Amino acid sequence: MNKVVTFGEVLMRIAxxxxxxxxxxNQLEYYFGxxxxxxAISLSQFGNQTQHVGAVSNDFVGDAAKSxxxxxxxxxxxxxxxxxxxxxxxxxVGAVMRSSTxxxxxxxxxxxxxxxxxxxxxxILKDCQWFHWTGITPALSLNAYQALKEGLTVxxxxxxxxxxxxxxxxxxxxxxxxxxxxxxxxxxLSTIFIGGPNEINELLSTKFSYENDDxxxxxxxxxxxxxxxxxxxxxxxxxxxxxxxKIQARMWNGLEFxxxxxxxxxxxxxxxxxGDAYAAGLIHGLLxxxxxxxxxxxxxxxxxxHTIEGDANLVTxxxxxxxxxxxxxxxxxx
Numbered sequence: 384m385n386k387v388v389t390f391g392e393v394l395m396r397i398a399x400x401x402x403x404x405x406x407x408x409n410q411l412e413y414y415f416g417x418x419x420x421x422x423a424i425s426l427s428q429f430g431n432q433t434q435h436v437g438a439v440s441n442d443f444v445g446d447a448a449k450s451x452x453x454x455x456x457x458x459x460x461x462x463x464x465x466x467x468x469x470x471x472x473x474x475x476v477g478a479v480m481r482s483s484t485x486x487x488x489x490x491x492x493x494x495x496x497x498x499x500x501x502x503x504x505x506x507i508l509k510d511c512q513w514f515h516w517t518g519i520t521p522a523l524s525l526n527a528y529q530a531l532k533e534g535l536t537v538x539x540x541x542x543x544x545x546x547x548x549x550x551x552x553x554x555x556x557x558x559x560x561x562x563x564x565x566x567x568x569x570x571x572l573s574t575i576f577i578g579g580p581n582e583i584n585e586l587l588s589t590k591f592s593y594e595n596d597d598x599x600x601x602x603x604x605x606x607x608x609x610x611x612x613x614x615x616x617x618x619x620x621x622x623x624x625x626x627x628x629k630i631q632a633r634m635w636n637g638l639e640f641x642x643x644x645x646x647x648x649x650x651x652x653x654x655x656x657x658g659d660a661y662a663a664g665l666i667h668g669l670l671x672x673x674x675x676x677x678x679x680x681x682x683x684x685x686x687x688x689h690t691i692e693g694d695a696n697l698v699t700x701x702x703x704x705x706x707x708x709x710x711x712x713x714x715x716x717x
Contacts, residue, residue, distance in 0.1 A: 385670045387426050387513040390436040390534055391419030391520045392494035392527075393448045393462070396655070396694060398474040405475055415451040416694020417470075418517050418548075421656045424695040425663035425684070427456035429703075431670070434458035436507060436534070438497040440469040445493065455695070461507050465493035474655065477625040483654060490557070495523045499530035504537040513666055514538045516573075517548040521565050522555035528565060535572040544669075547573035547612075548662055551585045563588075571609045575669070576602075577662055579617030579633075593619065595633065595640065602635035613637060616678065618661050618685055626651045628689065632661070632682035636674050643679050646686040646706070653692050660688035660696035664703065679707045 394417040399408045423433040435457050439445035441464035448469060449459045470489035477483040489495060508514065514534065521528035538545050549566045556562040567586055570576065580591040583601040587608060591601040602615040614636045621629040627649050633642035664684025668677025683706040688696040 384430070384432045385512040386432040386434065386510055387423065387515065387666060387670075388434050388436060388507060388511050388534075389419040389423040389515045390531055391417055391517060392470050392489065392492065392523065393417045393420045393435070393437055393439055393452070394470045394472055394489065394694075395444065395448065396472055396474055398476060402476050402478045405473065414693040415448045416656060418519055418550075418659050419515060420452060420457070421659035421695045422515055422663045422666070423457045424452065424455045424697070425660055426667055428697055429663070429667045429700045431667060432458070434461060434507065436461040436502060438463045438465045438467075438493040440464070440493045441466055444469050455697070461502065463497070463501050465496060467491060467493040467496045469493055470495070476653075479624045479626060482625060489523070492523075495527060497524075497526050497530055499526055499533060502530055502534070504534045508534070508537055508541055508543060511538070511541070511543050513546065513670060514543050515546045515548075515662065515666060516569070517662075518550040518566055518569075519552060519555065521569060522552055522562065525558050525560065528560065532569065532572070535569060539572055544575060545573040546575040546577055546662065546666055548577040548658070549582055549586065550578075550658075551582070567609075571611055573609075574611055574613050575665075576605060576609075576612050576615045577617075577665065578615070579619070595642070598633060599635055599640050606635075606637060614674070616665055616681065618658070618682065621645075625654075628654075630657075630682060630686045632678050632685070634674065634678050641675055641678055643682045646682060646711075648686055648689045651689045654689065656694040656696065657685050657688045659694075661685035663696060667700070676707075680704075683707050 396414045423435045427433045470492035473486045475484045591597040616634045618632045631645045665681035668680035683703045
């Protein structure tokens, strides 16, 4: 069984029921998630061994967060307790032409105050087949950046494949470091790049468009600048409105360009975590299939997450394969 390690913040999502605005109601629901934790949960549902590294509050909220991950098969032994609170975010779910909106409360969270000295990367990455990180983690604090860099260094020493989703969130970088410099440094320690022209432009100060030709040009330049990177994977989204999206995936593997067919989601149930579902599907695909099937698996994983409430994708490998095989009718399985 493949072991995949993820590192990042576990968050609690708080939201009004349905499509209400917060000022309309005093009834709320919550879910636990967080970008990297979502990836770990999804990979666990696909049958992989997963371990998430991080920090949560030393109270019943933090205990519940760890229990949530454990329920879906994620090893939480490297999640430390902290006297700082668990990070939160508030979500108002949009509809049709009204966009969903999010407000974060994570500046002084348990994860932002994580102690790098408490993380034993040598032990955690023992017998590990994959390590995954995103650009949100080093944006949160100097401690989080230092801990991630040490993990990537150890993973490189062990020859472990590393996927980087270097999402740039301008409002998170508040501790005085140059985001572009740090993200380039960490991408240079990675082997798989999950992102498209937007992410490449942020890293390399380029102006590539979203057209396939520019995606290829940008990918080639990225591989030239960061020689550790072997392949570039991207997903594109066409939004008709808040409830109707079309998803497609593409890649440049250093030799050829590949793209999937478009999958149409006419009734979005939950938009949150769909990018994480893509990343998890891609990692699972690259661990088990060739590039073509891995790309299809990632795209189908992303698409089906739109039908799952909560932050994490809770479908099985067979459910994703069924979509790849063209079973899109949604008929009852008896």
